[in-house]
Amino acid sequence: MGKLYERLCKDYRFLEGLKTCINCGTCTAICPAAEFYRYDPRKIVDTVQRKDDAEIEALLKSDTIWYCGECMSCMTRCPRTNAPGKVIMALRALSIETGLFMESERGRQMYPLSKALVGNILKYGYCIYPDTFDLEEHPESGPVWKWFLEHKESGYARMGANYKGKGPGALRLIAEEDLAELKAIFDVTGGTRMTEQIERLSEEKAREMGMTPEEYRRYTFEHGSEGHFNND
């Protein structure tokens, strides 16, 4: 049993997600990601349960582990109560912890994800907030959302939200002391360490590629090579 496997065994999601896989492939049959991506959760779980560190390291460096959408449809269907989606979550966490996420295009997407989601939590108290919803980055939001955000003060008031207001309500201003508690939770539980790890390695990579951090964020957010999808 190698060191990487031992580290996976410290993740509760791994302990809950992998009991004994019988390799039936039910997870792959139900998986939305497997239908579109070159992705097969059965193979991943089978690889992991062989406990071969070299194979696990290859997974941690690969695009493969980043294709899952964490819908957990696999968890419902597995006849042995495994949860391949949870195994994926543990593999991703280990890939970030070891820095191996930087070896794959899909892994490098951790930078824009962390910037957006962790940034919003620590600044606004929620994962998403109107002030950071960039319409250019979200063309799917449509003309109705462009119109609404351009008039968001009046629009949100019309909807009964308490946008940036004091007291309870939708989109209220989260008090500084509540945000400070969230930051303290990040500091105590490893959230800050994970964020800093992603930031440090990504910004090193940006320098290597001759990009500013923002150029690198945008590049990893927008750029996708061919070869991920089944029909590429």
Next chain:
Amino acid sequence: MIHQGKKVIWSDYQKEIPDDHWFYARSCIRQNFFPASEKYFLKITKELLGKAICDNEHHTTCGGIAYHSDTIPQETAMTIIARQFAIMTEAGYENLVVSCITSFGNYNETIETWREFPELEAKIRENLWKACRREFKIPKYVAHASDLIYRFRNEIAEKARYNLIDRHTGQPLKIVEHIGCHYSKMFPHKGFGGAEYPCVLSGMVESWGGQIIDYPERRHCCGYGFRQYHVKANRGYSLSNTYKKFESMEPYHPDAIITNCPGCPYFLDRWQYVISEQTGKTYGQNGYGIPVLTYEELAGLVLGYDPWDLGLQIHQVAVEPLLDKIGIEYDPEAKYLGVNKEDILRPELPTNLKCH
């Protein structure tokens, strides 16, 4: 209908919901994209049904989107949840009702994991004390907000002004229900009807006069996929999954879609717009799309609230064909007004998707 086989087994997946006294946790996505739905959840439960629901300013995100996008460790997510429990405990409540399916899954995952690994619960308690000097009780009951609407669906039907009946044909409206993966795929016993026959939405629709459509991809994910949507380069996954669902439901000619999770209505609504821009295809009648509603919006409509107070104008797919079928009165001129009837212009029109 003969009630047999698996349906009998899955009908055991029921739960008793406390009648009153809930602490409400808001949703990242719902409050951004469907803020009026949260307002009307509180209006219906508090004002119409007379329930005590605490809307507290100090709670925050549960961190669920960040957790499922792999940007925060499990311990961080669990300690944020522990803080929510602490605020609920301090406010004097024991029942938690959450406005988001991702949150619902996360709260259940946390509680179930602690049950299996008590040392982890002890560690999270220690984390919370170190970070926030707070302590908590685990909620006696965690419900999704739709569970409460389901619980009181018949009371809502008694007070309803409209039924889900096509006034032109007299037939029940054909409704697609979309549950949202984390409602019961992870923990089937936590949802009404489990993962196979969830009835939280179908129960509402049937109580209000509509007819549920069963179609091949009924239980397929909407395609959110967290990082598969939040990174632009990955959105082909998200769009492809929604496309698959619409192609599957199209032959059944649904009049509307009702959703459980706050993310699903955004994707099912907006990807219809994108499909129409990319291919010219629309899934409703005469160039319209299929209206996609939250359960609060549908409850609000049958209760007779104004469609624009419910926020239906900030959907990309026009809802007017549905309103006309039900016979709901509305003022087209008021659709795009801001607060206090302020003129805030109008959105541009999509190329192919008919909007009014």
